[in-house]
Amino acid sequence: MSTRTHARTVVITAVLMLGLAACAPASTTPSASQSAGSESPASQSPGATGQVSGTITVFAAASLKATFTQLASDFEAKNPGTRIVLSFAGSSDLVTQITQGAPADVFASADTKNMTKLADAKLLDGTAKDFATNVLEIAVPPSNPASIASFAELAKAGVKVVVCASQVPCGAAADTVEKAAGVTLAPVSEESSVTDVLGKVTSGEADAGLVYVTDVKGAGGKVRGIPFDESGRAVNTYPIATVGSSRNKELAEAFIAMVTGADGKKTLSEAGFGAP
Amino acid sequence: MRQTRNGGYGGVPRWIYVLAAAGGLFVVLPLAAMVAKVNWTQFIPLVTSEASLQALGLSLRTSAASTVLCIVLGVPLALVLARGSFPGQRFLRSLVLLPLVLPPVVGGIALLYTFGRQGLLGRTLEVAGLQIAFSTTAVVLAQTFVALPFLVVSLEGALRTAGNRYEAVAATLGAGPTTVLRRVTLPLVLPGLASGAVLSFARSLGEFGATLTFAGSLQGVTRTLPLEIYLQRETDADAAVALSLVLVAVAVAVVALAYRSPRAAERAPSGNGERTTPARAPGGAAR
Numbered sequence: 001m002s003t004r005t006h007a008r009t010v011v012i013t014a015v016l017m018l019g020l021a022a023c024a025p026a027s028t029t030p031s032a033s034q035s036a037g038s039e040s041p042a043s044q045s046p047g048a049t050g051q052v053s054g055t056i057t058v059f060a061a062a063s064l065k066a067t068f069t070q071l072a073s074d075f076e077a078k079n080p081g082t083r084i085v086l087s088f089a090g091s092s093d094l095v096t097q098i099t100q101g102a103p104a105d106v107f108a109s110a111d112t113k114n115m116t117k118l119a120d121a122k123l124l125d126g127t128a129k130d131f132a133t134n135v136l137e138i139a140v141p142p143s144n145p146a147s148i149a150s151f152a153e154l155a156k157a158g159v160k161v162v163v164c165a166s167q168v169p170c171g172a173a174a175d176t177v178e179k180a181a182g183v184t185l186a187p188v189s190e191e192s193s194v195t196d197v198l199g200k201v202t203s204g205e206a207d208a209g210l211v212y213v214t215d216v217k218g219a220g221g222k223v224r225g226i227p228f229d230e231s232g233r234a235v236n237t238y239p240i241a242t243v244g245s246s247r248n249k250e251l252a253e254a255f256i257a258m259v260t261g262a263d264g265k266k267t268l269s270e271a272g273f274g275a276p
Numbered sequence: 277m278r279q280t281r282n283g284g285y286g287g288v289p290r291w292i293y294v295l296a297a298a299g300g301l302f303v304v305l306p307l308a309a310m311v312a313k314v315n316w317t318q319f320i321p322l323v324t325s326e327a328s329l330q331a332l333g334l335s336l337r338t339s340a341a342s343t344v345l346c347i348v349l350g351v352p353l354a355l356v357l358a359r360g361s362f363p364g365q366r367f368l369r370s371l372v373l374l375p376l377v378l379p380p381v382v383g384g385i386a387l388l389y390t391f392g393r394q395g396l397l398g399r400t401l402e403v404a405g406l407q408i409a410f411s412t413t414a415v416v417l418a419q420t421f422v423a424l425p426f427l428v429v430s431l432e433g434a435l436r437t438a439g440n441r442y443e444a445v446a447a448t449l450g451a452g453p454t455t456v457l458r459r460v461t462l463p464l465v466l467p468g469l470a471s472g473a474v475l476s477f478a479r480s481l482g483e484f485g486a487t488l489t490f491a492g493s494l495q496g497v498t499r500t501l502p503l504e505i506y507l508q509r510e511t512d513a514d515a516a517v518a519l520s521l522v523l524v525a526v527a528v529a530v531v532a533l534a535y536r537s538p539r540a541a542e543r544a545p546s547g548n549g550e551r552t553t554p555a556r557a558p559g560g561a562a563r
Contacts, residue, residue, distance in 0.1 A: 090510070092509075092510045096509075096513075160409075160410065162492065165493065165507050165510075167507050167508070167510040167511045167512075168507075168510050187494065188410040188492065188494065189410050189491075189492025189494050189498065190492075190493055190495070190499075191488075191492065192488075192503075192506055192507045192510065196488065196489075200492065203389075203392060203394065204392070204393055204394040205388065205392050205393055205394075205409045205410070205492075
């Protein structure tokens with residue numbers, strides 16, 4: 001009697017746990033752009049900026065994926081013997097990971113609030129530097145089925161609008177813009193990340209969504225962006241800083257210098273980011 | 277293999293206990309760590325906030341609805357898989373079990389392209405005035421999609437273990453197929469069906485990925501408890517932990533309910549995971 005009942009319990013519990021565990025979305029994607037084995041400190045070119053070498057891990061907001069991947073490989077090319085490992089996720093996820101001891105050398109946040117959390121916890125080395133800004137834009141499917149032309153038209157009856165929830169930066173920005181415009185939206189969904197909003201628009205489920213200018217640019221032709229004046233009332237500032245526990249602060253600072261310098265500005269503005 | 281204990285031989289090597297303890301700890305420790313993190317002074321206000329209660333209510337309602345849908349769709353599937361014989365039966369079984377191993381987000385994408393506005397059936401449904409995207413119906417569909425295999429597996433195992441002797445007897449006595457199903461088969465596998473239904477309910481309750489991808493997230497409409505936890509985590513870790521504990525408590529209650537009556541379970545084991553071959557099933561399966 002007991003053997004069978006037990007066996008059944010075990011199997012069922014195992015399956016249950018499997019099911020529950022499979023729900024968490026994987027959000028960090030470490031990407032190493034240089035192949036292993038090329039890490040010899042001796043091979044530094046004299047013309048490179050400074051005498052940096054080694055490996056650092058950069059935790060960056062998900063919206064920086066395209067630009068930081070580009071910047072990291074540029075940096076590695078200019079500074080042989082260095083390697084930048086990238087991990088992208090939502091800013092608040094990254095803050096949690098760093099607070100719990102994840103080995104990050106550099107943190108680039110999509111808003112000042114999350115950077116302040118790390119500063120308050122005394123987990124930063126020095127102070128954070130603002131390097132980019134981002135504003136909201138209306139994203140519609142290429143055919144623009146609800147014929148949206150302005151922010152006020154998002155409140156038209158029957159328009160399926162998707163925004164971010166107030167708890168996440170893009171949602172807080174959407175709230176500010178709503179107030180500034182004096183328009184109250186009745187969204188059909190409040191997503192927990194801006195990529196989810198974009199996904200609902202690219203798949204044609206939603207008539208419109210509020211995303212960042214850089215998301216529209218990054219989506220290529222899959223969505224059409226409609227800029228609106230009130231977006232200037234909610235400008236998101238992106239700060240970057242060295243993490244206090246970093247074992248290679250020179251390299252971390254060299255990378256930050258590149259992001260905040262001329263090269264970084266060029267790549268960032270090409271992606272649609274504004275200057276701080 | 278599983279009869280060894282019946283002979284009185286209960287010898288498990290001692291080192292197995294060490295590994296078993298490690299396995300048990302691996303499951304229990306994270307749960308204990310989470311409980312330790314609960315902010316008890318704020319617990320009641322956190323879990324009774326309007327957003328939390330709406331999420332819990334929605335989760336329970338949608339899970340109940342998807343369990344019903346699982347029974348309606350899953351019982352016939354299990355019957356066909358266990359009793360029927362047709363070409364492609366094995367293939368059908370693997371397909372039905374697929375959501376068990378698929379990441380839920382993949383299920384969500386698949387549902388999106390089926391029932392979404394631009395989807396395979398979505399366009400027809402929209403013409404008929406039915407809009408599924410961003411509705412509670414979408415949540416139920418997502419939950420049913422991931423929970424259905426649990427019911428089918430449980431019930432199919434129970435059907436095979438129960439064998440078809442009684443059914444054959446009933447048929448020779450003149451009962452029609454529907455009468456046999458209603459009066460013999462279903463009562464015989466009722467415990468298996470019940471545990472399958474409980475499992476489906478529990479799986480629906482935990483559904484996250486497919487819902488997020490397919491149904492969206494709006495308080496009171498599509499934001500179930502797991503989605504609310506995921507969102508709260510962004511700003512309020514205490515609320516996320518408190519709600520997680522509520523979900524764990526509900527899950528524990530559900531599982532406990534499923535194993536409350538060991539007698540029923542003994543009479544007709546669901547046979548989850550121990551699918552006996554058809555050749556062995558008519559023999560009464562080791563009983």
